[in-house]
Amino acid sequence: MKPLAEMEGESLTWTQLRAGHYTLRGGEDVFAQFRYQTASGSLATGEASRARWTFRRIGLQRPRITARRAGQEKDVAVLKHSGRGEALLELADGRQFRWKATRARRREKGFYDPTGELILRFYPQPVPGKVQARVELGQGWLGMAELPLLVLIGWYRWLIEVNELMAMTASATAGRTIPSRKGTRRLPSIR
Numbered sequence: 001m002k003p004l005a006e007m008e009g010e011s012l013t014w015t016q017l018r019a020g021h022y023t024l025r026g027g028e029d030v031f032a033q034f035r036y037q038t039a040s041g042s043l044a045t046g047e048a049s050r051a052r053w054t055f056r057r058i059g060l061q062r063p064r065i066t067a068r069r070a071g072q073e074k075d076v077a078v079l080k081h082s083g084r085g086e087a088l089l090e091l092a093d094g095r096q097f098r099w100k101a102t103r104a105r106r107r108e109k110g111f112y113d114p115t116g117e118l119i120l121r122f123y124p125q126p127v128p129g130k131v132q133a134r135v136e137l138g139q140g141w142l143g144m145a146e147l148p149l150l151v152l153i154g155w156y157r158w159l160i161e162v163n164e165l166m167a168m169t170a171s172a173t174a175g176r177t178i179p180s181r182k183g184t185r186r187l188p189s190i191r
Contacts, residue, residue: 001030001031001032001033001047001048001050002029002030002031003031003048003049003050003148004031004032004048004049004142004147004148004151005049005142005143007026007029007031007137007142008026011026011134011135011136011137012024012025012026012031012134012135012137012151013025013026013125013132013133013134013135014034014122014131014132014133014134014135014155014158015130015132016127016130016131016132020035020036021033021034021035021036022034022035022131022155024048024135024151024155031048031049031151032046032047032048032049032148032151032152032155033046033047033048034046034047034152034155034156042056042057042058043055043056044056044156045070046152046153046155046156048148048149048151048152049147049148051069051148051149052069052070053067053068053069053070053076053149053152053153054067054068054070055067055152055153055156057156057160059081062080062081063081063160064078064079064080064081065078065079065153065156065157065160066078067079067149067152067153074092075092076091076092076149077089077090077091077092077149077153078090079099079153079157085100085101085109085161086098086099086100086101087099087100087157089111089150089153091146095114095146096114097111097112097113097114097119097146097150098111098112098114099111099154099157100112102118102121107123107124108121108122108123108124109121109122109154109157109158109161110122110154111150111154117138118138119137119138119141119144119147119150120135120136120137120138120141120147120150120151120154121135121136121138122134122135122154122155122158123135123136124162131159131162133155133158135151135154
């Protein structure tokens, strides 16, 4: 696996290999890996730039994501939900980064530094049956020591948002059909 600092170009892609297992690629090179420990759990591991972390989602209504170095018990970062799809990442040393929409439609999300400068952004890349997103790095952030952690915790947050959206979509469409002897029949809309 290549360190992020050796990336050429400005775009990478998170690709789903199989359920719960993802890689971050730039061309043929792998720059990061992310996987859930169990299919239905919230514990995940990520590896990038020769470092490993564990990530865990805590809470449902106002979720937090904790990040720890693999094998350690102390949080190195906590990403706290702050409403409207935004979150605040606080590192153990007190530095903060904001997670929020990078465009008006809120489909693209990214991390910003305290001055409001974009560090990195995630773009959805629709692929039937898979979760995939392009990652674009802001100008001058490639050598940032925290970049591997931001790429991984941002991906975890992205997956949470995608899963919540898919669950809402499934819930909304599930109530709109009824089974019949001739197959499933769509109910008329009530306006």
